[in-house]
Amino acid sequence: MARVGVFVCFCGANIAEYLDVPQVVEEVKRIREVKYAVDYKYMCSDPGQGLIRDAIVQHKLTSIVVAACSPRMHEKTFRKALSDAGMNPYLLEVANIREHSSWVHQKNKKAATDKAMDLCRMAVAKSIANEQLHEISVPVTKRALVIGGGIAGIQAALDIADARIPVVLVEKSPSIGGKMAQLDETFPTLDCSQCILTPKMVDVASHPYIELIPYAEVIELQGFVGNYKAKIKKKASYVNFKTCTGCGACWQKCPVKVANEYNLGLDKRKAIYTPFPQAVPNKPVIDAEHCTMLLKGKCGICAKVCQPGAIDYQMQDEVIEREIGAVVVATGYDMWDPTPYEEYGVGRFKDIITSLEFERMVSANGPTNGVPLRPSDGKVPKNVVFIKCIGSRDEAKGIEYCSKICCMYTTKHTILLHHKVHDSHAYVFYMDIRAAGKGYEEFVKKAQTDTAATYLRGRVSKIYKKGDKLMVRGEDAQIGQVVEVEADLVVLATAVSAPKDNPDLARLLGISYDKYGYLSEAHPKLRPVETAKAGIFLAGCTQAPKDIPETVSQASACAAKVCGLFAGDTMKKDPMVSTINIEYCSGCLNCINVCPYTAIVTDEVPIGHGSKELRTVAYINEGVCQGCGSCVAICRSMAINLAGFTDPQIINEIVSI
Amino acid sequence: MNYTKQIQDIAAKLFAEGKIDVFVGYRVNGFDDNQVPALITDPQDVPKLVFTDKSVFNLVNYLKSEHTRRKRVGLVVKGCDSRSLNLMLTESQVKRENLYVIGICCEGVVDETGQKMQNCVECAVPDAVVSDELLGTPMSGSLTLTYRVNADIAKLSEMPLTERAAYFEEVFENCIRCNACRHSCPLCYCAKCCIDQETATLYNGANTTSSAFHALMTWSLHLAGRCVDCRNCEKACPSHLPLHLLHKQNESVIYENFQEHLAGVIPEDRGAFYKYSLKDPDDFIM
Amino acid sequence: MEAEVKDQLVSIEKPELIAPPDWEPVIMGILCNWCSYAGSDLTGTSRIQYPPNIRIIRVPCSSRVDPWFLIKSLQTTADGVLVSGCHPGDCHYISGNYYARRRFLVTKKLLNFVGFHENRIQFSWVSAAEGPKFAKVVIKVTDDIKKLGPLHLYKKENFEKK
Amino acid sequence: MSFSTFVTDKPGLQKFYEAVLASHETYAPAEKFGKFDFKLVSRISECDPESPIAKTQSIKPLFFPRSAKVMKYVATSAGTDVSEVDEDPLAVKRIIIGAKHCDARSLQVLDKVYNWDYIDTDYQKRRENTVIISTRCDKADTHCFCTSLDYDVENLDAMDVLVVNGAEGKIYLRARTEKGETFLKENFSQQLAVGSEQSEVGSRHSAEEEMKKQYAAFAESFRLKMNYKEVNERLSKIFDTPEFEKVSANCVSCNTCAFICPTCHCFKISDEKVKDTGLRYKSYDSCNNGYFTLMAGGHNPRPAKYRRWRQRAMHKFVYYKERFGENLCVGCGKCTIACPVNISIFEVVNQVASAGIQE
């Protein structure tokens, strides 16, 4: 028979003042299984824990109940005390008589005492059904997969690799670098983006612990934390990277011109190309959608001019497999498409451009060699209107959230405009200026003084054409009047939106995403880089819009999480997980359906003792199970139980008072 | 409705071609004109098979029997039966390839007194939704989301609480806990019913009214969103308890609040408790 | 009639049964660990007072709550039950409370159908920050159940009323 | 010794019943959900002593209730207090009216097992305190076969008072036991009697004749007839026949037949403990239940349906006979009616026995 020890805490006066602790002890002693009960001033103190340790040995106790504060407070402390006395720590139950009784019934001592007695009885009853549980250890494969080679992916990969953990970095496009590689200068310091990014890109390429797989996508991820298996599809580049020297003869000679994605279609690239001059790896790929050789079998110029003979028109997509232990997802963001703003004439007026297009224009290696030009006539604009919150904070046409970076980059743009076109004038239509960040507000103030840009607080209602000018009509809410600005160029500060592939990726990885398509973190405050699926972490804008410093911090945080996960050869895990009694499992597999962590899979077991015939049952991978108990409650056969919260434990509680 | 001839022919053919090991159909019970299930393994017994409007029992129940397990089975199913078969398939209890299903477009069956059964009057899915061969003329049209309100539920819901409590107390009092309901239900196939497991017997092991309440509540909740209204349970009940009330109540709640399809109509649909919608009603929660 | 009810507390389901004068209801509260249990802890640390009738059971998630627990509580100790979990979308385990919500509604309606007053089975979403809300919920539930009187339906015979 | 016979008519019997109901704690078939159960009633309008046999449950629950408290205990650290349960409501002085002959006979069969190695005092008390008034059926039901079994239905003395419908609306009441004699004498007032044959005197002969005639007509109405001796003998020799597998194929393994059967008496013991107080119950169990023979170690000697059916048939017609000299079956056919798939014990034993012949 169970031998339960009950330890009732005074918590100084916190408990003792509002309920009769000795009476609780007396009542508890009446319970058949209780062999020892005592009270003490501070059970969590060292002498208090000593009491528990001594009683365990002296009275040969089989389970312990501590009646004190909330288990969320000191459960770990008392578990440790049990461990120290050589007892399985999970034989502990805590009766919460402080938060649930003494503190909330301060005016009714009798009722509080009665309630405390009942709570103790419940804890005793539950503890009788407690079982010895042991920490779960899961072996880990010490290799990380980083999806996305933007600044987030680069930073995470470098940090993990620096800890001598192998990293597989998969990038969708032919080069790493991401959006940051398209930027000219960065706020608030106006560092040259390329200058600070490219050394990191080179580091990635040369790092002995990083395997860079460009022009590839993850197509499957199976397994669980520490033991994932990823399938990666390397898209056919038609260029043998091993032999290619990156000399550039091919793309100079290629006759096919295609809108250049890197410059957002503002100029042309060739069908065989590297996205930009500083690309890493600096090897070209053939754009199969436009290459006439691949499309029609005619041309073949690149193969002719390639001295090392690196061109291979027969190349096929290739699927490779990597065993990995953790995943960092850093797929970045998409610029929001402003087409819904029809009243601005988006799509009709060539001289309305997006901020990223402006960024490319003012970039020294951009399509206009660093000078902003009107796309319609190539003239240098004098009056430039910047409109903020295009898509952001707009429930009707765009998205509800604030994209966080637009205020700052628009400020930067007014400065860049001022630098490049000295006699220009910038008008900025804005809703609010959100400049929360180190040096941000100062940056905005300085920009306003230096550039003498006109800031107009209000929305633009219409843009129409008058001659070759764009008439921007909006409200200046500060003077309460409609204003019209004659603009040469309009720059839309488009919102940051989630990559459109994110839902597919989330499904593939088995993680969740929010209504906008951003991947969901496990907890918005306390677990912002983890996902609900153990071993998968999030870095950068794929989780929510953020600026570069934040992205880099999050990437490094991911790296720290991965390193922590890989710190030992095995991973330790809370044993409060579900287990299946296969004897009772009827194999309906409903549990697989409701498990949010895909912790349940099918298994084949003999139909009876020693039988060769097999039947299908569910199997719970304890390495993945997080212990929510969804499967337990939906299992009609009652074949599943959740350690620590088993049916007998809870029902014991219910019938004990 | 008489498909005796067709079913006999099909069964004979299946036996002759060696496609089945056992055929599950109906035969006349031998003392009046009512019918009982017939599990036929010998082709010689095929002429005993019948099918008329007295073919009441849901034969899918026999797919959990040791006589059919891991055998190739020929089976006759009516509309409601086929829905339970659909659920059995979805819940991996039987393998489709082991079955040869004769679906019936059912015009409704009658009880001992010759009256059309209530569930047949209210039936929304008369045609078999799973079959290898369909007998009769299909009549259901669009099957999804058809739902007919049960008159008993409406009546009882309007009753004052006290009266309803008294009515159901009588129901649970008259339950003898023989478990015929559960054993007759094709969807109660658990290796060991949770009500027979220690967790339950420790507190509800006796055959008291309280235990009957516990058992029937648990049972009906386990069938919520799955019950196909074949009334096998009600016909099996030696105390003639109105068991359909519990199922119909759950069905109406599920239909009205979650807009779910009828149980077993859609293949691979596991029932309302195994999925959720963000739009589920939230107003009953503080 | 009204006056009689005030004088003598009767069970709403079985009005012929009268409660002892000092009758106090027992409410079984089943709370999810991450939101509602934490919320109830906050009620405690904030010293917000509420009636002492609730007895709290901790479960990891509202989806762990089997309708069994409610049935068994009503069969034995409880005059009413309260199940509380995270607000929709806040589930620590992503989707647990959505599954639970469906089960709760069907269970509540079924129990009401067989004769339990609907206020005996109540649900709430209480977040870890809603200490005051938890107190309000408990006050309301206790109040509701006090009005309904003691529960007699399907009680275990060895259950002794306090 | 000889017992009195009274003669009355329909209204007279009705008045007699009413008087009994008014003065005694009386159980009679009362309708609920379309079937009749023996319930405590106080007015004749609440019950129907002439209820049809096919729709009437047996009187077994009045002696062996489907769940009975056997003890109560309070377990604390001070020790375990065991106390008797409250007064047994079935052990008070009571009358049963409307019982069928098969019901009465079943008690005779059950008496054997309850007075065997352990004397079941609860059962004894209930038995002693009960006066059973049993009406002889006029017509057999489809599934009845009481006349084919090892008891003399005509001269059955298992009831205390026998009621027989005679010709021309006459109804005969005859005491069959001392208890019945005393009861009749005390309760059957002279005013109720009709004609001159109100007592044991007079044309006793003609009463005897009429009752014989009624029985003959009743015996004629049986669809099912068998030779129980042959069945007993054959069954005892064919334990291993595959025929059991055939007859049990339709069985869905519920417990209905056993729970309904007036002679089945298997039970289980279960405890229900709330807080410190436990109650121990004795409730029906059934050998058709797959877990009936499951042992703690996991072994189950009767995992297959046919083995359970063999046990059921053998226990009824072989083992009980061997041990107590009676068939554990009274031929009421209630199990067949209650069975979800109408498996008939009559057919089962005959089919198995005749298969024995063929071999």
Added chain:
Amino acid sequence: MKKLTYFPGCSAHGTSEEFDSTLKLALKTLDVELEDIPDWNCCGATSAHVMTENLAYALPMRNLVLAEKLENTTMGIACASCYQRMKVTKVHMDENPELAKRINTTVVEEGTYQGTVDVKSMLQYFYEDIGVEPIREKVTKSLAGLKVACYYGCLLTRPKNITKFDSPEYPVSMDQICEALGATATEFDYKTECCGASFSISNTEVVLNLSGQILEMAKESGAHAIVVACPLCQSNLDMRQPDIEKQLGVKYDIPIFYITQLMALAFGYPASQLKFPKHIVPVEGALANIGKIDPEAEKKIKKPIKAVEAESEVE
């Protein structure tokens, strides 16, 4: 011959009589017969929906219920205001059957609302049900040389979730029909700008300003005339033009045509049937441009409405 249920609305018999009559001419050519809703009533526009919800829904619903009794599945409406009220009612009723049931109790005598008849403006009907190409085929007298600015006003395409037709900000359906007739639609950014109609009586000055800007932009775009499909638009821009000119001190002299007038003209009906004398601003000046084709201007103005650039090019 196609049939179309027709809701004329009050202005068809008054200020916009020329819209109604030319509509019938155009439809005759296009082989469509109009069936008036028997015993139709006021749509309730502008007054009812600011007063009571019930009346604002009940008035259109009566028309809808009556229209359901005819066999046609589509109801065409000339007046933009009537169209708006009818369409709003239909969409709201279809979305909310409970509301429909409640409103229906008011017009219970006419019958039960089924939601079987679709509501379309005449412009929408021309564009979707007849199509630009069939219209082009019927043209016997091309309007080439005439440059028009198509003005849609506020109600024909908005709100988007109600009308589900064309773009709410830069619609093109009328432009395409005008081009099919041979005319040139200018690039006109004020297509859906407010004309101030609601203040027509109460605050005329606002109307003069707003409508004046529309005229100004139309002139700026090089248009000879403005084309509309709404009686109120027409009356504001046409009737008030002299006032506008007086207020702004500019001479516009831009006639305001109904789209149906131009259609009828292009389909070969004589000008005498088109009721031009009802216009305040004389139309003759603008119509004189028909046939005068300036190749330079043609090239400059006639741009594709949505530019599609070639994806790649090979040298």
